[in-house]
Structures are given as structure tokens and as C-alpha cells.
Amino acid sequence: MSLHRSRLDPDILRLLAEGTVIPAHPLALTEARTLDTRRQRALTRYYVDAGAGGLAVGVHTTQFAIRDVGLYEPVLRLAAETARAWTERPLVMIAGLAGDTAQAVDEARTAVALGYHAGLLSLAALKGRDEDAIVAHCEAVAAEIPLVGFYLQVAVGGLRLSADFWRRFAAIDNVVAIKMAPFDRYRTLDVIRGVAEAGALDRVTLYTGNDDHIVLDLVLPFDVRIGGRTVRATIKGGLLGHWSVWTASAVALFERCRAARAAGTVDADLLALDSRVTDCNAAFFDVANAFHGCIAGCHEVLRRQGLLAGTWCLDPGEGLGPGQAEAIDRVLREHADLSDDAFVRANLERWLA
Secondary structure, eight states: OOOOGGGSOHHHHHHHHHOOEEEBOOOOBOTTSSBOHHHHHHHHHHHHHHTOSEEEESSGGGOGGGGGGTOHHHHHHHHHHHHHHHOOSOOEEEEEEOSSHHHHHHHHHHHHHTTOOEEEEOOGGGTTOOHHHHHHHHHHHHTTSOEEEEEEOGGGTOOOOOHHHHHHHHTSTTEEEEEEEOSOHHHHHHHHHHHHHTTOTTTSEEEEOOTTSHHHHHHOEEEEEETTEEEEEEOOEEEESGGGSSHHHHHHHHHHHHHHHHHTOOOHHHHHHHHHHHHHHHHHTTGGGTTTTHHHHHHHHHHHHTSOSOOOOSSTTOOOOTTHHHHHHHHHHHTGGGOOHHHHHHHHHHHHO
């Protein structure tokens, strides 16, 4: 059965539209690189108790390779069932969708059957296609599930897409949000311009995935000129791999950013936090090694907190980059006040039960 945004629970639609914290859910593995069900559940419980407004599962941080080893449906099911059992409050559940049109449609149907509310659509498999073909692909998947667009950075497999593409994408009726993660201010503006030109800013909520500018994205207004008039847009929430760690602190920072944006006054101390959060992200995402260890780096932070048993990824060749452990040592020491270590220590045993 397909799902249209008009059929979403009003509380879910409101939460998504107002903007919230949506961590990109990692994959907990054993040393044998099989699913560690106990720790996977613990991660979901951690994000819920940290105050996240939703979860993104089956996305880049979960490792796209789950599809190759038969884990896509089990991992999505486990997150959905764990979240429902752990809390009664509304949570926006977003499923990662990937592959060619047939695969993405099949994954969308799986997600809807499991109770997911929207699909985050990766376009990496369409590399080499023109924008007409990509729009047609998006329309086909949107016929199955409300879509969250995904501008993935080129360094990790994303496509270069024009402002006109994002205008056409935002015009698709079942699109509800866009995660902007090109790690490029010019291309972030292309998305905002495209949504504004489509006249869809009231329906398509902008989420940051720019882990290199999280705070600034959340507090700055963005003005674009459309037909001689100024249109102002704001990024309402975040769907971030960076928020898979230190999530309780991320929720507090998000609320601070939202309050400052609403008040129209952003103090210098809040603006200065952007550089500190970015410094942490550079270590967690292994920027020094062209993002080689971007998943393993988040695993390492969670491992040190006790949430994961190791940094293992499905691909044995994927791990921490040279010098990344030392970089993480430094930011854990220098930015300890941005962590949520005490929160995790106080609850870890309960999450692992």
C-alpha cells in the first residue's frame, strides 16, 4: 500500500514541518560483522531518550551495504519496533531508499509496511543519468511514500544537481522535506533557490545535513531573489550523521538555535559554537583522509561511551583513517563540554538490558 503525506498522522507531519533532531542511525555489528541486535536496540533507545524527534534508518550512516547482506528489512524493522516499544511520543521514522527505480520502489514499499513515514532518497545509483531521468525516478518513488530529498556530497558518491532540478523535485506533490548535505554553500543555496522557485517552502521543510556548518545552518535566514522579490527561507531541522553521537547535547544545542532564530537575535557565543562543532566533525568524519573513516569515526565515539562494542563496518576495508584516533582524542579532550558522556553513563545499563 502506498502512503501519501495527507495520510500521515498530523502530529508526525507537524513535527517534521516544524523541524527536529533526526540522527542518522548507525549499524551495531559484532566482531564477526553480524548484526548486534542488543546494541542496535540500545542505540535506538539512546536516541529516543536523548530527545531526538525522529530516526533515519537505512541511510549512509547505517551503511548502504546492508542491502547486500540481507539486513535492510531486519534493521528497519528492529528500529521501528524498538522505538514504538520504548516511547509513546511521536517520532518521525525515515527510511533510507537507494538503488535504481525498481529497488527504491521496493524499499519504499517495505518501509511503508513497517510503519515508516517518509523515505530519504539517495540518488547515487543514478550517476550518469540526466536530470529528466532523475526527476522521473523521484516521481516513481514518491508514488509510494512521502519523500525527503537528499543532496549528498560528491566526495562520498553524491551527484551534482542544479537549482532547476531542485525546483522540479520540490514540485512533486509527495515531497515533504529535503536534507541538504553537499558540504558546499553554493549548492546548498541551489536547493533553497529551487524550493523557493517552486513556491514550495510552506510544504517542503529544509533540513541541514551539512555537518561542516550545523549551527550556522540552523540560525541563519537565507534570502533569495525570485522575480524581483525577496523570499526568505530558514532551515528548520537537521538530519545528520554527526548527530548519531553526543545526541543529548545536540538536542540541547538545536533548541538553543531554534530559540535564537525565533527571537531574531543570535549572540556571538552561539555563532562561535559553529566552529567548535565543525572541529569535532572533522575528527569524527575523518576529513583529513577525505572522509574514509566517516562511519567508523562515529562508531569510535559510541564505542568509547560503551554503546558499541567496536568500530566494525560491513566492509572490512572500512575503518578509522590514519591519525583519526588521535584526532578524536584531541576533540574529546578539548570539547568535552559538548559531549553527553554523563547522560550515557547514567542510562547505558538500562539501554543494554
